[in-house]
Amino acid sequence: MTGEIASTTAFPNPEREPKNYLNAAWTVRSWLLTVDHKRIGLLYLAGISFFFFLGGAAAVLFRLELMTPHADLVEAETYNKLFTLHGIIMIFFFLVPGIPGVLGNFLLPIMIGARDMAFPKLNLMSWYLFMIGGTFTIYVTIAGGVDTGWTFYTPYSSTYSNTYVMATAVGIFITGFSSILTGLNFIVTVHKMRCPGMTWFRLPLFVWANYATALIMVLGTPVLAITILLVALERGLKIGIFDPRLGGDPVLFQHLFWFYSHPAVYIMVLPAMGVISELVAAFSRNRIFGYKLVAFASLAIAVLGFLVWGHHMFVSGQSLYAGMVFSVLSMLIAIPSAIKVFNWTLTLWRGEVTFSTPMLYSIGFLGLFTIGGLTGLFLATLGIDVHVHDTYFVVAHFHYVMVGGTVMAYLGGIHYWWPKMTGRMYPEGWARFSAVLVFVGFNLTFFPQFILGYLGMPRRYHVYDEGFQVLNVMSSAGASILGIAYLFPITYLIWSLKYGPKAPANPWNAVGLEWMTSSPPPTENFTETPVVDFEAYEYHRNPAGAHG
Amino acid sequence: MNTEFQIFPDAASTAAGKVDALYLFMVVLSVILSAFVAGLVLYLAVRYRRANKVNRAHVDHGNTIEYVAMAISFPILMGIFIWGAKVCFFLFRAPEHAMPITVVAKQWMWKFQHADGRREIDTLHIPTGQPVKLTMVSQDVIHSFFVPAFRTKQDVLPGRYTSVWFEATEPGEYRLYCAEYCGTNHSRMVGKVVVQSPDDFARWMSGDAASDEPPAETGRKLFEQFQCGTCHRPANEEGARGPTLENLFQSRVPLAGGQTVAADETYLRESILRPAQKQVAGYQQIMPTYEGQISEEGVMHLIAYIKTLGAPLAAKREEPKTPAPATEPAAVEPTAAPATKDNAANESEGNAP
Numbered sequence: 001m002t003g004e005i006a007s008t009t010a011f012p013n014p015e016r017e018p019k020n021y022l023n024a025a026w027t028v029r030s031w032l033l034t035v036d037h038k039r040i041g042l043l044y045l046a047g048i049s050f051f052f053f054l055g056g057a058a059a060v061l062f063r064l065e066l067m068t069p070h071a072d073l074v075e076a077e078t079y080n081k082l083f084t085l086h087g088i089i090m091i092f093f094f095l096v097p098g099i100p101g102v103l104g105n106f107l108l109p110i111m112i113g114a115r116d117m118a119f120p121k122l123n124l125m126s127w128y129l130f131m132i133g134g135t136f137t138i139y140v141t142i143a144g145g146v147d148t149g150w151t152f153y154t155p156y157s158s159t160y161s162n163t164y165v166m167a168t169a170v171g172i173f174i175t176g177f178s179s180i181l182t183g184l185n186f187i188v189t190v191h192k193m194r195c196p197g198m199t200w201f202r203l204p205l206f207v208w209a210n211y212a213t214a215l216i217m218v219l220g221t222p223v224l225a226i227t228i229l230l231v232a233l234e235r236g237l238k239i240g241i242f243d244p245r246l247g248g249d250p251v252l253f254q255h256l257f258w259f260y261s262h263p264a265v266y267i268m269v270l271p272a273m274g275v276i277s278e279l280v281a282a283f284s285r286n287r288i289f290g291y292k293l294v295a296f297a298s299l300a301i302a303v304l305g306f307l308v309w310g311h312h313m314f315v316s317g318q319s320l321y322a323g324m325v326f327s328v329l330s331m332l333i334a335i336p337s338a339i340k341v342f343n344w345t346l347t348l349w350r351g352e353v354t355f356s357t358p359m360l361y362s363i364g365f366l367g368l369f370t371i372g373g374l375t376g377l378f379l380a381t382l383g384i385d386v387h388v389h390d391t392y393f394v395v396a397h398f399h400y401v402m403v404g405g406t407v408m409a410y411l412g413g414i415h416y417w418w419p420k421m422t423g424r425m426y427p428e429g430w431a432r433f434s435a436v437l438v439f440v441g442f443n444l445t446f447f448p449q450f451i452l453g454y455l456g457m458p459r460r461y462h463v464y465d466e467g468f469q470v471l472n473v474m475s476s477a478g479a480s481i482l483g484i485a486y487l488f489p490i491t492y493l494i495w496s497l498k499y500g501p502k503a504p505a506n507p508w509n510a511v512g513l514e515w516m517t518s519s520p521p522p523t524e525n526f527t528e529t530p531v532v533d534f535e536a537y538e539y540h541r542n543p544a545g546a547h548g
Numbered sequence: 549m550n551t552e553f554q555i556f557p558d559a560a561s562t563a564a565g566k567v568d569a570l571y572l573f574m575v576v577l578s579v580i581l582s583a584f585v586a587g588l589v590l591y592l593a594v595r596y597r598r599a600n601k602v603n604r605a606h607v608d609h610g611n612t613i614e615y616v617a618m619a620i621s622f623p624i625l626m627g628i629f630i631w632g633a634k635v636c637f638f639l640f641r642a643p644e645h646a647m648p649i650t651v652v653a654k655q656w657m658w659k660f661q662h663a664d665g666r667r668e669i670d671t672l673h674i675p676t677g678q679p680v681k682l683t684m685v686s687q688d689v690i691h692s693f694f695v696p697a698f699r700t701k702q703d704v705l706p707g708r709y710t711s712v713w714f715e716a717t718e719p720g721e722y723r724l725y726c727a728e729y730c731g732t733n734h735s736r737m738v739g740k741v742v743v744q745s746p747d748d749f750a751r752w753m754s755g756d757a758a759s760d761e762p763p764a765e766t767g768r769k770l771f772e773q774f775q776c777g778t779c780h781r782p783a784n785e786e787g788a789r790g791p792t793l794e795n796l797f798q799s800r801v802p803l804a805g806g807q808t809v810a811a812d813e814t815y816l817r818e819s820i821l822r823p824a825q826k827q828v829a830g831y832q833q834i835m836p837t838y839e840g841q842i843s844e845e846g847v848m849h850l851i852a853y854i855k856t857l858g859a860p861l862a863a864k865r866e867e868p869k870t871p872a873p874a875t876e877p878a879a880v881e882p883t884a885a886p887a888t889k890d891n892a893a894n895e896s897e898g899n900a901p
Contacts, residue, residue: 153690155690374578387571
C-alpha cells in the first residue's frame with residue numbers, strides 16, 4: 001500500500017491503479033460496443049441474471065398456487081402461462097446461454113492464453129441476438145403470455161393455442177443463432193488461438209467441456225430453428241406439417257424437437273461439468289483423477305447425446321422396437337457421466353481439501369447430480385418410464401440435473417471466478433450460508449416430487465387430487481427457501497463490488513493461466529503472451545507448503 | 549381414491565406388480581449407489597481436509613479403476629434394459645381375447661364406448677380378471693390416457709389410433725388422468741375407472757341405463773347413408789368400382805406402388821378419410837375424401853361394421869387353431885348384433901368357447 005497518501009486526492013491517479021479491462025473506459029458506449037470477451041461475459045451476466053430472476057418469479061407464483069389442490073391464486077390459463085414462461089426463460093435464456101455466455105466467454109480465451117476470441121465482433125453479436133430474442137420473450141410476458149409449455153407440442157401450439165406463440169417462437173429462433181455463433185466462436189478459438197505450449201491435453205477440462213458443448217450448439221441448434229420455422233409455417237400459413245387435419249403428423253414434431261432438445265440437456269450440463277472439474281481440482285489441490293477420460297467423456301456425451309432423443313417418446317405411439325434402441329443408448333450415456341462423477345470424487349483422494357464456497361457448491365453438485373443421473377436411468381428403463389412419463393417424477397429428475405447440477409455449478413463458478421472478474425472478494429460467511437441454504441431448499445422442493453411422480457401426479461396440473469397436497473406443500477415450502485437463498489448471492493455479490501476486499505491475482509492459490517494474470521485482468525489478458533510448459537492441474541509440483 | 553396421503557400408489561392391475569418390482573429394484577440400487585458416492589465424497593473430503601496430517605504423496609495411476617467401473621456397470625445397465633424391455637412388452641402387447649372398448653378424447657373430456665354400444669363419459673366401467681383393450685383417437689390435440697393404479701399410459705393422438713390394454717385385479721375406483729398437456733383445462737381432464745367384480749359388471753352392463761346401439765349397427769347405417777356399398781360390393785360380384793371390404797380387416801392389402809399394407813384400424817381410418825394416401829392395386833382413385841364429414845366416433849363405427857364383414861369367413865378359417873378372434877365380440881357370432889351383451893358377459897367370465 002505504497003500509494004496510501006495519493007488515494008486521498010479527489011482525482012484518481014491513473015498511474016496508481018493499473019489499467020484493467022474494467023477501468024480501461026467508463027462510457028456506456030465502451031460497454032455496449034465492446035469486443036472484449038471479458039466485458040461481453042459481464043454483459044451476459046447482467047442479461048442472464050435478469051432472466052433467472054424473472055423465470056424464478058414465475059416458479060414462485062405457481063408453487064404458491066400449488067400449495068392447495070384447488071384453483072385459488074391464479075386461473076388455469078394464468079397457471080399454464082406461468083409454467084410455460086418459467087420453462088422457456090430458464091431453458092433458452094438461462095441454462096443454455098448461462099455458463100458458456102458468462103464463464104465461457106470470460107474464461108475460455110484466458111485459459112488458453114489468448115488475447116480474445118477468434119471472432120470478437122461475432123461474439124458481441126451473439127450477445128445482441130440473445131438480448132433481442134429475450135426482448136421478444138419479455139414482450140410476450142407483458143402482452144399476455146404463451147401457454148404451450150416450453151415443449152410447444154403440436155398440434156396444440158400450431159393450431160389450437162390462442163396465445164403469443166409466434167412472438168415466442170421468433171424470440172427463441174433469434175436466440176438460437178446467438179447459441180450457434182457462440183459455439184462457432186468457441187470451436188475456432190480453441191483450435192486456433194491456443195498459446196505456445198498449450199497442447200490439447202494441457203487444456204483445462206472447462207475448455208474441453210465448453211468445446212464439446214460448442215459442437216452440440218453448432219450441430220443441434222439449426223434443427224431447433226427449422227422446427228420452430230415449421231411450426232410458424234403451419235400456424236401462420238396453414239401449411240400442413242404437424243396437424244393431422246392439415247395432413248401433417250404431430251409425432252414428427254416431437255422427433256424434431258427432441259433431436260435438438262435432448263442434446264440441449266447436454267448443452268446445459270456439460271459446461272457445468274467443466275466448472276466442477278476446475279472447482280474440485282482447485283479446492284482439493286490435486287490433478288483431476290483420470291484427466292483424459294474426463295475430457296473424452298465430455299466428447300462421448302456430446303456424440304451419444306444426439307442418439308437418445310426417442311426416450312422422450314416411449315408412450316407417444318413410437319414403435320416398441322425404436323423404443324428399445326433409444327432405451328439401450330440412453331443406458332450407455334450413463335457411463336461417461338458416471339465416470340465423471342467417479343473421477344471428481346477420487347480427485348479428493350490424497351488432495352488437500354478446503355471448504356470454501358465454490359467447494360461447497362461442488363460437493364452439493366456431486367450429490368444432486370448423482371441422484372439426477374440415477375433417476376435418469378429410471379426414465380431410460382422402458383417398463384418404468386411408461387408409468388412415470390409426464391409425471392412429477394420427470395420434473396424432479398430434470399430439476400436435479402438442471403438445478404442441482406447446472407445451477408449449483410454456475411453459482412460455484414461465479415464465486416470461484418468472482419475475484420478474477422471483478423477484482424473483489426465476496427463475503428465468505430454469507431456465501432457459505434447461502435450455499436447450504438440452496439442445497440436444503442433445493443432438496444425440499446424437488447425430492448417430494450419423485451414420490452408425487454410415482455404416485456401418478458401428472459405434470460402441468462393446475463388443480464390436483466387432495467391426496468397429493470402434503471407433498472406439494474413440502475415442495476412449495478422448499479421453493480420459498482430456494483427463492484430466498486438465491487436472493488443472498490445477488491445481494492452480497494453486488495455489495496462486494498464496492499465494499500468487498502480487493503482480490504489478489506490468485507486468491508485461491510490455484511494453478512491455471514487465469515490465475516497468472518492480475519485480478520481483474522488487463523484488456524489484453526496478459527502483458528506478454530504466456531508460454532505453457534506445465535500440465536493442467538499440476539498441483540503436485542506446487543505443493544501446499546510451497547505457495548506464498 | 550387419492551384423497552388420502554399416500555407415498556405409494558394403489559396397485560390394481562396385472563402390470564402393477566411387474567412395474568413395482570422393477571421400480572423397487574431401481575430404488576434400492578440407486579440408494580446404494582447414492583450412499584456410496586455421498587459416503588466416499590464425505591469420507592475423502594474429511595480425511596484429506598487441509599488440517600489433517602495424512603500422506604498426500606502424488607501417485608501416478610493408470611485408468612484401471614475407471615475401466616473396472618465400466619466393466620461392472622455395463623452388464624448391470626444391460627440387465628436393467630432387458631428387464632425394462634420385458635415389462636414394456638407386457639405393457640404394450642394386448643392378449644388376443646381382450647375386451648374391446650373405443651375411446652375418443654377431446655379437450656377436455658374422455659368418451660368411451662363399449663362393444664355393445666354403451667357409452668360413458670369420463671368414467672369407464674370394467675370387470676376384474678378380464679383384459680381390456682382400448683383403441684383410442686383424439687379429436688383435437690394430443691392427450692394421454694393414464695391410470696396410475698394400472699401403471700400404464702399411452703398418448704392419444706389426433707389422426708392415428710393408438711391402443712392400451714390392462715387387466716384389472718382389484719375392484720375399486722381409480723383415477724384416470726390426461727398426462728399430456730392439452731390446453732387450458734388439462735388438469736380437469738380427469739375421470740375414473742370403476743373396476744367391478746365380473747358379476748357386478750354384468751349387472752351394470754344389463755342395468756336399466758339406456759343402452760346405445762352396438763357400434764357395428766351404427767356403422768352399418770352410416771355405410772348405407774354414405775352409400776359406400778355402391779362401389780364396395782361383396783367379393784363375389786363382378787365389376788365393382790372399389791375393392792371389396794369382406795375379410796379386409798387384418799389382411800394384407802396390395803397397393804398400387806407394389807407394397808402391401810396391413811389393414812389395421814389405422815389403415816381403415818386413413819382410407820375412409822383420405823383414400824388417396826394409399827391406393828389399392830388394381831383400382832382407380834375415385835373415392836372422395838370423407839375428412840370433416842364423419843366424426844371420429846362415426847369412423848370407429850364404420851370400422852366396427854367393416855370388421856363384421858370379414859367375420860364369418862375369418863372365424864371359420866381360424867376356428868380349428870385358436871379360440872374366437874375376439875377383437876370384436878359382435879364378430880364372433882354370425883347371428884350378429886343382438887347377441888353382443890351376453891357375449892361380453894361370457895367373455896368377462898373368461899370362457900369364450
